[in-house]
Amino acid sequence: MNQFQFATDLFTGLNDAQKAAVECTEGPVLVLAGAGSGKTRVLTHRIAHIVQQRLARPWQVLAVTFTNKAAGELKQRAAQITDGGDEVAAGTFHSTMLRVLRRDAETLGYPRDFSIFDADDSVRLVKQILKDHSEDRFRPKMVHSAISKLKNDLVDPETYDARAKLPFERVVAAVYPEYKKRLKVLGGMDFDDLITLPIQLFREYPAVLNYWSGRWRYLHVDEMQDTNRAQFELLRQLAGPKPNLFAVGDDDQSIYGWRGARVDNIFSFKDVFEGAKVFRLEQNYRSTQQILDLANAVVSKSIRREEKKLWTNRSGGVVPEVVGVGTDIDEAREVVDRIGRATLSGKRAFKDFAILYRTNAQSRLFEDALRAMRYPYQVLGGVGFYSRKEIRDALAYFRLCLNPLDELSLRRIIAEPPRGIGATTLQKLQAFGAEHDRSLFEVMTKSNLVDGLGTRAVNACQKFTEQILTWQTALHSIQPPKPAENGDAEAIPDDVQSIAEGEAAEPAPLEKWAQTVLEESGYIGRLRDEGDFEAQGRLDNLDSLFNSLAEHSVRRGTLQDYLEQAALASDQDKYDPGADSVRLMTIHAAKGLEFPSVFVTGLEDKTFPLSSPDDDDSRDLDEERRLFYVAVTRAHDELVLTYTQNRRVWGQFTDMGPSPFLLDLPKDSIEWTGRNPMSSAGKYQGLQKAQGYTGSGGGSWKPRTLSKAPRKQASAELPVLGRLGGGTQHDEPNEESQATSPQTAHVSGEDIPAVRAGDLVTHPKFGQGIVIATSPFQDSVRVTVEFDGIGQKKLIQKIARLQPVKDF
DNA sequence: TAAGTGAAATTTTTT
């Protein structure tokens, strides 16, 4: 009865291509779905279809996405049209695999309550290793991201060691195995382990693979273009010899190459999964034709892509607009002005607007402007709740109670608050532990055995470990450690299981426990004592932590679950579609979302497409192009692109050239608006001169044309910008002063020595080196130096003050 | 041992 009802509904309102894809329930299927072509719809309808046809129970259907947000939406929408749809196993790759690992971690030699190390933890660990090797040539973050890429590419340490040649690669090759080893010793997994360890598990224990692949009979993957090698392998394993794999993706929206995503996974899908059926969804239901034209114009310049053309039968709409402004502050004001006008006239609600930018750092000025006008807004991403210091500290306490092996957490809180255990003591404990192959925590419980420790230190250790153990016991009393799950557990959906398991919930025992821990540890007390504005803010944040813990506790979640969610759920997910507020986020964060009116901001060279100031070739222009495509296709009917001529970067006023993407726009179907575009012309000239002189420093060389060249070229290619020159505004006073006083500003830099390529220079830390190259950097010079025995460094002369070594 | 001081690095984008 119901079934018939569902069946008719399911296919009405789908176009032919969508229908065909939904109906194709067996075998490998690839759906190439352009932006706004209804891919989530296809996914959810197919899932509903499978369930209705009784091909599988809802919990036998797996859908993997990249963000929790997407998973949540998928689940919710599936639930609306499917009987039992909320039992569908929908989650991110990471959270799904975490379930697998929780069940069998011990098989792989990890503790049951293994910790999850987020990016920050992982980098810390790398840093420690680098320090132990007294290696400080490379940034821990870079080394970690190299390791992460290797893991995602399924390259093991031995293989890499054999091929690593360059100094940086050698360092990575040295750190990689050590990093892996230490992670395991600490009973921790990093993000990449959550993908690669299941692969290993499945390889070594076919029974485990059988369990999961038998359970998930229909696999769905969203955003296939963003999968990396490891994820692809995982899918292949789970899909098994008779793959029921339904992949949806769009190569034009591949924007995660920087973290190892392989668009190739889309191109090679047909080869890897033989007989795969391919469907294309090209009808767009979201945007106006003008917006699509603009999107197509830019992305069609990409080198390798599946040819497709989005179209819509929506008519009407507003012509997309490009707006040039003087400074980043003007940009924020302009955008907020427009939002104000549209909302005050009642044409739009605040939530109709999204302000998109390339980097999180750009959000601040928009926030300021919105706050000044008292307009409601929410910022997605950025420095998230869980990355604040006090929250991380608190979680470290919790983590340590669950997993005393977690030395990273231990070190994090050992001096928060100070308890008389300092670097020296830790050093001795560590050495002892290394000798006897014991964890740091264990050594601390027996610190009296460690030579050379004063009674004070021993007592401090004693007290600390006793506290932890007490809290651990308390935790177990409210939340008994789970008995080992027997291997032949029935295929009960976990969600159901966990609900059935729970007992009558007391009023938020977890919250109480957490409060006790932070009180007794003295953490909260110390914040209270500090009593300043900042400490108060931290206390407030801890309060929110307690609240969310209480909520979690009421829903019978365990602390373990909570920590997992904290590690895997980013700020990204707190997006509240209901609230009437302007949305601010990076373009990456906006993928999968849509808004009636969208501002894409910062369309300047080096901002978007983004590249570091010194080396231009580091950027992947094609990926930036696709990012632009993603950005503009978020808009239903109104699209405004903004760019500035001068922006503050790293606290420095910096002249900006227009984004090359602006040159690719179909000129006729766009409206160009210049607000006060020439206001900075005078300043611009002035700054150029200033930069020239700064570059020369002591004056040993002639002023160079520096940023002039790219500017000239850009405006030559973009005559439209010239048209903007009709602006009538004049320089502001502070610009004037900059323009007229380059000398005064910079000749005072007599103590900043001038250097040029070939010079022999000294640096207080790195010693002697040869200057390889110099390039203008803001109001100073960026100098590349080859230091003896250290390698190349890039330094800002204004700060580093390299001293030339006089010839002799 | 721990708090206080200055230099220097930081800014992609996220699970």
Place this chain on the structure above:
DNA sequence: ATTTCACTTA
């Protein structure tokens, strides 16, 4: 500009 990290001093 803001934040982090290494080195110095109470």
